[in-house]
Amino acid sequence: MDITITVNPSVDRLYQLKELKVGSLNRVQLIKKMVGGKGINAARVAANLGAKTTATGFLAGYNGQYILEQAHNDQYIANFIKTNGNTRNCYTLIQDDNNKTEINEHGDFLNLDRFESLLKTIKTLIQNNHVSAISLNGSLPPTKINNFYPKIIALIRQTDPNIKIILDTSGQALTDVLTSKNLPDFIKPNEQEAAELLAATVTRDCHKLKKEITHGILNKVNNIIVSLGDKGALVKHQQQFYQVKFKPVKVVNTEGSGDSVVGGLLYALDQKLDFLSTIRWAIAAGTANAMETKTGFVQRERVIDIMKSIELIPVTD
Template identity: 35%
Template sequence: MIVAVTMNPSVDISYPLNRFKFDDVNRVESVSKTAGGKGLNVARVIAQMKEDVICTGVVGGTIGDYIVQQLDGRHIRNDFLRIESESRNCIAILHEGMQTEILESGPTLSEQEGIAFLEKFEGLITSASLVTISGSLPKGLPTHYYCKMIEISHKKGKRVIVDSSGESLKQVLMHEKKPFAIKPNTAEFSQLMGFEVEAEIIDLKRTLSHKIFEGIEWIVVSMGSKGAFVKHGTDYYQVTIPEIDVVNPVGSGDATVAGFSVALNRNQNVATVLKTAMTTGMLNTMEAGTGYINKNKFKQYFDFVKVEKID
């Protein structure tokens, strides 16, 4: 079983408009509302890959109820810490080929709620084979909170994949106990290092040899249409993908984490792990919905992914 963690989930609301009128009334005929958050996207794709998964994190209020209802409706198991404060909405206004986003920050957790979730987390991962931690932390939790979750996972002998950014990722990498894998994109990678990381093999190899990455088994740097550059142990790989028709790139990184997790959970070889990760990422990009893939296209696009070991 894979445990997919989303500490600050949301209801993602999409408002499509022909034209966005400022300082005026905008009427919307069709509205899309889905349970959102990076870890929930991961879980949806894992479930579509027919792997056992359970979602956890923190939800509250009527918005939290809606998130749970959405997951239940898709038969995705979940066990959240319930709090009184309201979970957040994230609004995307789609207009004239652009996307304007209004993102609520979400609830502020108390110290006691933070402790309560760690206790729940420790119980949940007892029967887990793999843990994914995705996205940002809610307000009120310290930036080293993910480090505590990794410590608990180490104690239980569980592998952890972290897909976060900014200070919370930096804290994870500076901590004594390391995650099993991380998956930054090039922008997050550059932000982490404090300089623009060029997508050149020699530059990427040099950067990934930095001592901050010591002890991490897998580092997958996703590069959009250019595929990914990967460090596994002491080996380096370049992964290339075919040209595809992009419908909605949002959530493709989460789908990549999902495919990566599924293949690792099935104890597949390096090439299959990387090809599975890239394929689920691509398939998400080809769908309008976030965190959705067309499983019928999996083998076709899997065969087009190329994995090359770099000396």
Template identity: 30%
Template sequence: MILSVTPNPMLDKTLWLSQLQFGKTHRAHRLEEITGGKGINVSRALRNLGENTLATGFIGGYTGAVIRRLLDAEKIPHDFVIPHDFVEIAATTRIGFTLMETDSTRHTAVFEPGHQLQAQEVAKLVECVSERLPQCRALALCGSMPCEGFDHLYVDLIRAARQANVPVFLDSYHAPLRHGLAAGPNFLKPNRDEVLNTFGFDVRRPADLQQALAQLVQAGAQYIFITDGERPVHVFANDRQYVATPPAIDYVNALGSGDTMVAAFLYGWLRNMPEEELIRFALAAGAVNAAHDMPGYANLAEIKALAPRVHLQRA
């Protein structure tokens, strides 16, 4: 089983309209409501790939109840339902709004602030994850903290996983990433903005890229992916450095592409895919997701068909 942790999930409402005009009243012609959050997307993609997974994190309030209902009801290929075991909290889970413009590929997202946490709620999540670790083949720690004061959460979870010999994929930024690095995660996937805002390095500048990699490599990670939208991905793998260029696709919605990449990487890594094949497989999965509406979309046949078109070059 692969366990995903989403400390800051949300109820994600996507509205479609022809064109967004500021200062105007709009009537959407389509609405979709799904469970959002990086770890949830990872579990959704893993289930699409047929992998056993469990999603956990914090949810609360009326939106938390909706998230539970949606997770219970969500049907994905092979009629799987995403299993989950979230910690109930006193606060209400946030809502996110994404406005998709059908006249273009532009979209605008607005997310509510994260909820407040209490110390006993954080301790409960650490306890729940620790109890699950003996059944886990990997742990994915995904996204931001909902509030300040609990940046140590990922540190505690990584240390618990290392004691249980469970590999950890950390996909976060700011203080949770800085603190989490000290605990020694196995895999990392920050994007360009996250590296810039966390460490002050712009990876589009070669000198900055090497300084950023040096800081991340110090954590002892076996694989590091630094993504930059549709631009090439910088990959550090077992002391080797690559530049991987995703294939061109018919773009629909990139939301969740990085999370799908994380899921595909873990899927392939647990199956002992060779290094270059694994990198291509992960990047192809992110591209396949961007060609569909649903975040966390992953289809094994589509990924395998697209993977040879990922251009991989040693740096």
């Protein structure tokens, strides 16, 4: 079984308008209302591919109830912890020229007793199931709890050291983990996030990126997938690097593609596949999501077809 942990999910609303007029009345049309949350998207994808998957984290209020109702349409198991307040809203405003403005709420304050409830839930899930992989996903809500993700990683390691841990976050939350003793097995920054962590310029040059990773903070993590958009990805496994290439596809919606990479990883780790096969499933899942209208969704047959065109080319000095 796989587990995804989303501590700061959201209900996402997408609005279309001709032009955003700051300081004036804007009348918009709601194009889409959907469940947001990296771990929820990853759980949906892993379940679509065939892995038994449980999604946990925190839900609250009307928005939390909406997320639970939507979960009935998916194949993952919802095992969320209810909290006070209301799960946050995130808004995306898209103008006719495709200029996008995002407005994301921080989420309600998370106190210590709720965090301890999460730790207890994770431990119980591990003890009562054969868990292959766990992903920690997304941003953190406002909280005074220090080393949030490192503490969860430590609990997982103590409960079952054989579980593979995927971390999909950015900013300070990611830095806190990378500077701790509690490292995940996988991370998947994009090129911008990798550049920020390495204090380097953004690049899609795999040879340059390999050199920067080898001499930077990211080298502490054994397995890294740096997504490079339509240029594929750079993958690190121990001290080996691979450039991932695949046949171009017709892109419909790239939202959730990174989360779908995590979903593919979860599935492959649950199947105990070798490393290169695991990467193929991950990249194919992320690519297949981009061909769908729905965010964080893949068709298994399409993923398998995409895998046929994936190349992993060793990156040498």
